[in-house]
Amino acid sequence: MLRLPNDSAGSPASPGRALALQVLPSLRRVALLAAGFLALGSCGGSGPTDPGGSTGPKPGGTISGRYTLELLPAASCNGRTVSFTVEVTGTASSPHPGAQLLVVGAEPALLELELKYTDNTLEGGIGTTGDGLLSNQGPYVWVNAIASGKTTQTSDGRGEVVSGTLRGYLEIDGVMNACTSPGHAFTLRAL
Numbered sequence: 001m002l003r004l005p006n007d008s009a010g011s012p013a014s015p016g017r018a019l020a021l022q023v024l025p026s027l028r029r030v031a032l033l034a035a036g037f038l039a040l041g042s043c044g045g046s047g048p049t050d051p052g053g054s055t056g057p058k059p060g061g062t063i064s065g066r067y068t069l070e071l072l073p074a075a076s077c078n079g080r081t082v083s084f085t086v087e088v089t090g091t092a093s094s095p096h097p098g099a100q101l102l103v104v105g106a107e108p109a110l111l112e113l114e115l116k117y118t119d120n121t122l123e124g125g126i127g128t129t130g131d132g133l134l135s136n137q138g139p140y141v142w143v144n145a146i147a148s149g150k151t152t153q154t155s156d157g158r159g160e161v162v163s164g165t166l167r168g169y170l171e172i173d174g175v176m177n178a179c180t181s182p183g184h185a186f187t188l189r190a191l
Contacts (some may be wrong), residue, residue: 057152059120061159063088063099066191068136069113071143071170074183079176082135084111085191098124101188103133115147122161122188123148132173140173147186154190161188 069086073079084103091098091114099122101113110133115124126147132140149164166184171177 057162059150059152061151061153061157062090063117063122063151063159064090065158066104067101067160068187068189068191069101070187070189071141071166072185072187073170073172073176073179074181074185076183077170077176077179077181079170079172079179080137082137082139082141082172084133084135086111086113086188088188090117106133111143113147117151120151120159121148122151122164126166126186132171135172139175142169142171142178144169145184149186149188156190158190160190161186163187 065088067086067088068083070081070083072081085105086101087104088099088101091100096116096118098117099113099115101111101115103111109129110131111126111128113124113126115122124147125145127144128142130142132142135141143166145166145168147164147166149161151159151161154160164186165182166186167182168184169178169180170184171179
């Protein structure tokens with residue numbers, strides 16, 4: 001604290017105390033602003049990134065081999081999840097690479113999935129014939145919808161869709177009447 005001759009420390013009329021009372025609020029504001037800028041830098045908005053430190057799943061992966069395809073009805077449809085075991089093969093790369101899913105152990109024409117695979121996203125049509133397709137859980141399923149989902153890599157480098165959207169028609173025999181919704185979902189998990 002600044003002290004003048006014949007100034008008693010702590011005196012309310014002290015010019016040193018008056019100066020300190022004027023400067024202190026400004027110093028507090030400067031300290032708060034500095035702390036704010038330091039905190040913003042640690043939020044990931046403009047700080048450096050650690051290329052090897054990501055703990056989440058990596059995007060992409062090779063879509064091939066055997067998978068479990070799950071169809072999850074929208075909540076408003078009051079259905080339950082059904083699944084199928086499918087074999088996925090890559091399709092031609094022109095104009096876009098893609099994937100074709102065929103049901104394992106059933107007539108391939110009963111379920112068709114032709115999906116475009118670009119920018120780590122699978123997107124395309126999924127449909128059954130009028131005969132429907134027997135699910136792994138037992139009931140027959142009819143579907144005519146558009147599927148879309150981001151792919152992530154499994155530990156062996158294969159791609160899978162952990163959470164995708166399914167927009168369209170879905171019916172599960174004896175469980176759920178026909179329900180057309182943009183809120184259905186699907187997963188495609190590597191086996």
